[in-house]
Every structure is written in structure tokens, then in C-alpha cells.
Amino acid sequence: MADADVLVPTAAESSAIGGGGEISRKQHLMNTFESYRSEIDTDNERREKLIILSRSITQLSKKLIFHLHRNATSLIPTQKEKCLREGRMKEREIWTNFKKIRDELKSIGSTEEAREGYWRWNRQVSPGLEEYIEGLSFLYYLENQSLVPLQEVQKTLSDEDGEPLVIVTPEDYILGMSDLTGELMRFATNALSTGDHNTPLEVCDFVRTVKAHFDGIPPHMLYKLSKKQEETTRSLEKIEKVCYALRLRLIEFADKPEVLAMMAKRALEDVAEKEKEGPPRED
Amino acid sequence: MSVQAGSSSRAQTVSETLSSVIGLLEHDQNLKKAIKESIEPIDDLSRGAITELNKLHSAPFSQHAEICQNAINIIGKTQSLWTDVAKLIPESEFYRYQFALGPTMRALTTSIVLARFILHDDLTPSHTISTVLGLQSESTSVLQLSAEDYLQGVIGAVNELPRLSVNAVTAQNFELPVKIASFVNDIFASYSLLNLRNDALRRKFDSLKYDLKRCEDVVYDLTLRGLTKPRE
Numbered sequence: 344m345a346d347a348d349v350l351v352p353t354a355a356e357s358s359a360i361g362g363g364g365e366i367s368r369k370q371h372l373m374n375t376f377e378s379y380r381s382e383i384d385t386d387n388e389r390r391e392k393l394i395i396l397s398r399s400i401t402q403l404s405k406k407l408i409f410h411l412h413r414n415a416t417s418l419i420p421t422q423k424e425k426c427l428r429e430g431r432m433k434e435r436e437i438w439t440n441f442k443k444i445r446d447e448l449k450s451i452g453s454t455e456e457a458r459e460g461y462w463r464w465n466r467q468v469s470p471g472l473e474e475y476i477e478g479l480s481f482l483y484y485l486e487n488q489s490l491v492p493l494q495e496v497q498k499t500l501s502d503e504d505g506e507p508l509v510i511v512t513p514e515d516y517i518l519g520m521s522d523l524t525g526e527l528m529r530f531a532t533n534a535l536s537t538g539d540h541n542t543p544l545e546v547c548d549f550v551r552t553v554k555a556h557f558d559g560i561p562p563h564m565l566y567k568l569s570k571k572q573e574e575t576t577r578s579l580e581k582i583e584k585v586c587y588a589l590r591l592r593l594i595e596f597a598d599k600p601e602v603l604a605m606m607a608k609r610a611l612e613d614v615a616e617k618e619k620e621g622p623p624r625e626d
Numbered sequence: 627m628s629v630q631a632g633s634s635s636r637a638q639t640v641s642e643t644l645s646s647v648i649g650l651l652e653h654d655q656n657l658k659k660a661i662k663e664s665i666e667p668i669d670d671l672s673r674g675a676i677t678e679l680n681k682l683h684s685a686p687f688s689q690h691a692e693i694c695q696n697a698i699n700i701i702g703k704t705q706s707l708w709t710d711v712a713k714l715i716p717e718s719e720f721y722r723y724q725f726a727l728g729p730t731m732r733a734l735t736t737s738i739v740l741a742r743f744i745l746h747d748d749l750t751p752s753h754t755i756s757t758v759l760g761l762q763s764e765s766t767s768v769l770q771l772s773a774e775d776y777l778q779g780v781i782g783a784v785n786e787l788p789r790l791s792v793n794a795v796t797a798q799n800f801e802l803p804v805k806i807a808s809f810v811n812d813i814f815a816s817y818s819l820l821n822l823r824n825d826a827l828r829r830k831f832d833s834l835k836y837d838l839k840r841c842e843d844v845v846y847d848l849t850l851r852g853l854t855k856p857r858e
Contacts, residue, residue: 369812372749376816382773383820455718463721490640493647513651520644549640556644564655
């Protein structure tokens with residue numbers, strides 16, 4: 344390096360070309376790069392903050408899902424209602440984290456810049472968003488036995504004035520719904536153990552509809568989905584097995600509910616054996 | 627059974643919801659495709675400029691300025707094409723599609739920086755590149771050359787210089803290697819100021835060290851044989 348320094352074109356030469364005058368090219372470049380340094384530092388800090396928020400959203404969403412699994416299968420209406428109420432509270436807690444993300448993006452500058460920032464930092468935010476959509480759609484399913492529409496997700500993720508906190512794209516939504524099918528499979532098998540015979544049949548129907556629609560999406564359009572579809576197919580097969588056993592027993596023991604409950608339990612154990620993770624524990 | 631009666635109307639709602647979302651997804655993906663296609667003619671010109679700049683390695687030094695000017699003229703033709711790209715991108719959604727635009731912007735930055743180094747012996751600042759590409763007009767305001775793309779593009783130009791230095795010696799041009807070594811040295815010192823994460827830019831920066839060494843080795847060989855001008 345020292346060699347090259349000695350051989351740098353003379354000051355007269357470089358200033359004649361650079362047109363700058365007193366300061367050398369090196370000095371000029373160093374000044375420019377110092378401003379790049381502060382820009383990169385600011386970006387890195389922002390990225391870290393957003394990643395932390397996104398992770399905490401993921402964690403809280405998982406907790407919401409587990410909470411719902413633990414209590415939503417209860418056949419006692421008051422207990423189920425309480426569970427869903429608590430679920431909504433947990434959902435609002437996650438919402439405040441999205442608000443923090445919005446505030447972080449707002450700190451960049453104008454509304455315009457904040458919106459631009461959202462797309463710039465989308466990759467940091469989207470893992471949490473996807474998990475949240477999964478949790479929210481599960482909660483919504485338990486409340487309404489139906490699929491949460493995209494507009495509803497966007498509305499839930501808006502502030503008091505209806506201004507979106509983050510932008511939910513069809514892609515985010517579809518990937519979230521794909522994950523929902525896995526949760527519903529667990530929910531259906533859990534429901535069986537409490538002697539709830541309608542839920543597995545309903546869920547089966549629902550998951551079938553979702554899978555059929557998503558099968559129509561060409562892989563090049565949403566590569567990530569084609570991987571998830573394999574998981575959905577496995578989930579659906581499990582649910583269908585449960586329904587198969589359930590239907591046979593419903594016919595066989597229609598007049599003996601206590602036998603039914605026992606049989607259902609056995610069918611569940613059969614499924615649980617084949618499932619790696621197993622249904623969530625009942626704590 | 628009541629389950630079936632209830633679920634059939636529900637299934638219909640679910641179907642409608644999913645169909646409409648898939649429609650939106652298709653719309654998004656078609657836009658992505660259109661943007662990617664709108665970039666293709668720019669990539670063609672960019673490749674044309676690279677082909678032109680490749681002549682630097684074999685052409686006599688006297689033609690260097692002309693070659694570089696040609697390359698810049700070719701790149702200048704992308705200006706109207708960028709307007710076409712800009713029309714497709716919704717306001718403030720530039721970064722949503724940056725994955726499609728970034729590589730092209732980096733390649734063009736590389737060519738401009740290289741050509742203008744030969745012409746002016748200086749590093750072209752980011753805003754000048756935007757001007758050459760016509761990104762600073764009203765109609766292209768949605769587009770921008772991000773710091774990340776610029777900084778990567780510059781290193782791309784530096785990666786080209788060790789070869790040029792070696793080939794200059796073969797062509798008995800002993801001034802260019804000195805000019806190159808000094809330039810690469812300044813660039814390396816400047817990039818050393820940045821606090822980089824373990825990302826693509828960091829890996830590119832790591833490549834600078836080797837470029838610098840190769841450029842300095844050429845100067846060393848020349849100095850050893852007394853082929854460089856002594857310092858005035």
C-alpha cells in the first residue's frame with residue numbers, strides 16, 4: 344500500500360482532472376464514505392429493531408395459538424367464550440407490536456417515506472406477520488367457524504383511524520391460511536378427545552376447500568406455497584382418517600354415547616402415534 | 627345432518643373469499659412479471675456497454691476514451707426505458723420490486739464507474755449515475771439508486787481493474803497500472819470506513835483486498851524494472 348501511495352499522480356495532476364482544487368481525491372472520497380457509513384449504521388439499527396419486533400410478534404402469536412388449543416375445545420360454552428375473550432386480548436397485545444413497527448417506520452420521515460420504508464423492510468417484518476395471520480385466522484375460525492377475509496385481516500391491523508399499521512399482501516394472507524390448516528388439524532384431533540363429533544367433520548370440509556383452491560395456484564406464482572401444500576395435504580389426510588373412524592363409530596354406537604367417547608379416544612391415539620409433534624399438551 | 631347444511635353455505639363463503647384473494651395474487655404476480663420484462667431491454671443495453679468496455683483490455687490506449695464514451699452513450703439510451711419501468715411501479719413501492727431492478731442498476735453502475743474512471747480518473751458519485759440513467763426526472767421519481775446498489779456496483783468496477791492493469795503492461799502502457807493502483811487504494815480506504823454486516827456488500831468488500839493486492843503487485847513489478855515515472 345505504501346508503494347502505491349508514493350506513486351499516486353502528483354497533486355497538480357489529480358486536481359486538474361478532478362477539478363476540486365485543494366483537497367485530494369482520497370480525502371474527498373473519505374468524506375463521501377463517512378456519510379455512507381452513517382447511512383448504513385442507521386439502516387442496520389433500524390433493521391435490528393424491526394427484526395426484534397417481528398420475533399416478538401412470532402412468539403406472542405405462537406402463544407396465542409397454544410392458548411386457543413388448550414381451551415377452545417371445551418364443550419362448556421362459558422369456558423369457550425372466556426378462552427376466546429382472552430384470545431382477543433392476546434391478539435391486541437400483538438397489535439401493539441405492529442404499532443411499534445409502524446412508529447419505527449414513521450421515524451424515517453414523511454408518510455410517503457414511511458410507506459416506502461415498509462416495502463424496504465418488508466423482509467424483516469413478514470415472518471412475524473405471517474405467524475400473526477395464522478394466529479388471527481385460527482382465532483377467527485373459532486369465533487365464526489369460517490375463514491377470515493383479507494380485508495378483515497387488514498382492518499384488524501389498522502390503527503384507530505383505520506390507517507394500516509402494516510400492509511397485508513395476498514401473498515402474506517395465503518401463506519398464513521396455509522399454516523392455518525395445520526392448526527385446524529390439531530384442533531380437530533383435540534376436539535375428538537372431548538367427544539365433540541361435529542368439529543372434525545366441519546374442519547375436514549373447511550381444509551378440503553382451502554387445499555382445493557390453493558392447488559390451483561401455479562408453483563411459479565408462489566413458490567413458498569408449494570412446499571406448504573405438502574404439509575396441508577398431510578394434515579388433511581390425518582383429519583380424514585379421524586373422520587373415517589368417527590363416522591363408522593357414529594353409525595355403530597349411535598345409541599351408546601359412553602362407548603363412542605372411548606372409541607374416539609382410541610382413534611385419536613392412533614393418529615397421535617403417527618404424528619411427529621403430537622397434539623399440544625393439556626396443561 | 628345439520629352439520630352438512632350449515633357447512634355447505636359456509637364452504638361457499640370460504641370459496642368466494644379464497645377465489646378473490648387468488649385473483650389479487652395473480653394481479654400482483656402479473657405486475658411483477660411486467661416489471662421484469664420491462665427491465666429486459668435495459669439489460670440488453672447494459673450488456674452492450676459491457677461488450678464495449680471489454681475492448682479496453684485489447685485496444686490501444688489512444689482508443690480508451692472513445693470506448694468509454696461509447697459505453698456511456700449506450701447507457702444513456704436506457705433513459706427512456708427507465709421511464710417505462712417507472713410507469714409500472716406504484717408510488718412508494720420501489721423497494722417491493724427492487725429485487726428485479728437492483729441487479730440491473732448494479733451492473734450499470736459498474737459500467738459507468740469503470741468508464742468514467744478511465745475518462746476522469748475519479749470515482750463517479752451516486753447522483754451522477756442517477757443523472758446518466760435519467761433517474762432524476764419527474765417521470766422516474768419512483769425509481770432510485772439505493773446506497774447498497776451503488777456501493778456494490780462500484781466494487782464491480784474495481785473487480786475489473788486488476789485485469790486491466792495486467793493487460794496495460796502487456797500493451798506497454800506503464801502509466802495506467804499506476805493510476806489504477808492509486809484509485810483502488812483510495813476506494814479500499816474509503817470502504818474500510820464502513821461498518822458492514824455479513825451480507826452481500828461485505829463479501830464484495832472482501833474481494834477488494836485481493837484486487838488491491840493484484841494492482842499493487844503490477845506496480846511493484848514495474849517499479850522494480852524502473853518502468854514507472856519517478857515522482858516529480
